[in-house]
Amino acid sequence: MKTDAALINYLSTRRSMPAFQMRGPGPSSTEIEVMLKLASRVPDHGKLAPWRFIVYRGNERERISLELSAIAKAKNPALSEEMIKVEETRFSRAPVVIAVVSTAAPNVKIPEWEQLMSAGAVCLNLxxxxxxxxxxxxxxxxxxxxxxxxxxxLGVKQTEKIAGFIHIGSTDFPVVERPRPELADIVTWVGQE
Incomplete structure (x- = not known):
């Protein structure tokens, strides 16, 4: 069997970067379109495409952050000044934020659970x-x-769910490894080789 060393190396070192450590530049519209095409190449039983994307960029990120912070303050009037600042910058930390929205719905052949997992796969691909x-x-x-x-x-319909917000940008911070689970703690073997 032929292996892809570059892909194996990438998967063995893949790491998320905290959004608050991101800065510009972010991806161009053309790069975002390519990313979205790649992200949508996921298992999708029934070819339903039970997800969609919302791309937040530019000044809209600040407006959305401020409107969301008003909800956060109304929910918790005792919010500290530090947390208010966090709320006011939710969508402006990274140059681009992309919502992966699950449109999963009852289907005669494809369980909703599979449709939701497809949206999760889109998030990871993105x-x-x-x-x-x-x-x-x-x-x-x-x-x-x-x-x-x-x-x-956010531009999300009441019948939809948010699978995730993918924050994308550049950084000056080093990518630091975090602890990973031991295989012995997460794998059950059934049968012999």
Missing amino acids: LMAANAHGYVSNWLTEWMAFDERAYPI
Whole structure:
């Protein structure tokens, strides 16, 4: 069997970069389109494409951040000044934020669970597509993915769910490895080789 050493090396060192450590430049419109094409090449039983993308760029990120922070403050009036600043910059930390929105719905042949997993696969592919273009990335959800009051601000319909927000940009920070689980703790072998 032929192996792809470059791909194996990438997968063995792949690491997300915290969004607050990102800066510009971000990807161009052309690069984003290529990333989205690559991201959509996932298992998708029934060819339903049970997901879609929303690309947040430019000044809209600041507007969205401020509108979301108003919801966060209303939910928690005792929010500290530090957390208010965090809320006010949710979408402006990285130059580009892409929402992967699950449009999963009941289907006669394809369980909703499989459709949701397909959206998760899109998120991971998008991280890898961003990395392949030389950018750092991070897959986040955070409270606004689960609070339907935020959906109109984000452009998400009430019948949809947010699989993740993929933050994409550049960085000056070193990519640091984090602890990974031991295989013995996460693998069950059934049968003999």
